[in-house]
Amino acid sequence: MRAVTLLLMSVALLGCNRLEQVGRAPDFTPVEEGNEYYAMNRTPMPVSLEQPSPTRTASLWSGTPKSLLGDRRAAQPGDIMTVVIEIDDSASFSNSSDRSRSGSESMGIPSLMGIPQRLNEALPDGASMDSAVATNSSSSYAGDGSVSRNEQLTLRVAATVIDALPNGVLRIQGSQEVRVNFEVRELVVAGFVRPEDISRQNEITYDKIAGARISYGGRGQITDVQQPRLGQQVADIILPF
Template sequence: MRSLLFVFMALSLAACGRLEQVGKAPDFNTVEGSDEFFAMNSPPLPEDALRQTRAQEASLWSGNRGSLLGDRRAATRGDILTVVIEIDDKAEISNTSGRSRKSSDKMGIPSMFGIPQRLDAQLPEGATMADAFETGSSSSYKGDGSVARKEKLTLRVAATVLDRLPNGVLRIQGSQEVRVNFEVRELIVTGFVRPEDVSQQNEITYDKIAGARISYGGRGQITDVQQPRYGQQVSDILLPF
């Protein structure tokens, strides 16, 4: 009873938090305090600043990004690049398996030093050792399985360089929220990229991001209607049938 009371109280508290959003559009997540905001407000790394200074001293042309020949690709903490997500995957798997087995055994002792004849006299009428036993068995199995999956997604999102690892790899993170009426569409991208994979347009495709984590979803009234109620989710977990 105490466990059920605890679960009921937890569900009630969660429901109270959702009741505050009734009749209101879902709020955006604040940008301040996020990893992206911290990276953009942090000074550049010492090795990057030193590299830029040496490049300017060794060249007749200005090496800053605002110049005509400057490299505007993301390279250090706080820089921004564009992640291009174009997923068009299709997979089809089909398996068929079958098995069949049939066996038959027969054994008899028509004569063996006269022993079968003596045993026949002791057996019930009609029984004889000439056909001691006969068995037969058969089994068959057939299974079919198929999987068909197709995904298509085209998105673009600006990501911020959070850190530059000792080997030069950049750790990036990007988030985007768009609110339409009472529904917020959320897009989150994280991963690791090599600076040389960033194009001259300061873009990188998702297939060049190591450890890519792409989340595309939403929250709001439509999403709430599509999800089972808390009680249904709890019963699906607890009930054994």
């Protein structure tokens, strides 16, 4: 009973939290709570090893990242890059199998020194030794299965370098939230990239991200309507039938 009471209290608390959003648009996730903010806040701005002399500060050919031909690609924690997500996958599988088998056996004793005739007299009416044993079997199997999948997603999101691993690989993470009326669409991307895979435009495609984690969903009134109520979710887990 104590476990049931605690469960009901937890469900009630969750319901109260949801009641606070009645008549209000869902709030954005604070950017100060993300890993991107901590990565940019703890890392100082990059300083060029080559300090330009006063006579070269206006030169277009200086080696600093801010120059006209400088390398602006993300390279250390706190830097920002653009992740290009263009997923257009489709797959189709079809399997078919067919199997059949049939068999027939019969055995009889029509004549054996008059013995079958003597036995037929002792057998019930309609019985005869002419077909003493007869078997017949037949089986068949047919199976057909198909799988069809089609996914298409085109997005661009800014990601922050969270950490630089000892082998030079960069760990990135990015998030984006767009609120339309009372629905917030959330896009989250994370993974590991090589610095050499980042283009001169400071962009990288999703297929060059190792361990990519891409999530696109939402929260708000539409999402709440599409999901079962909390009590129904708890009942689906607890009830054994």
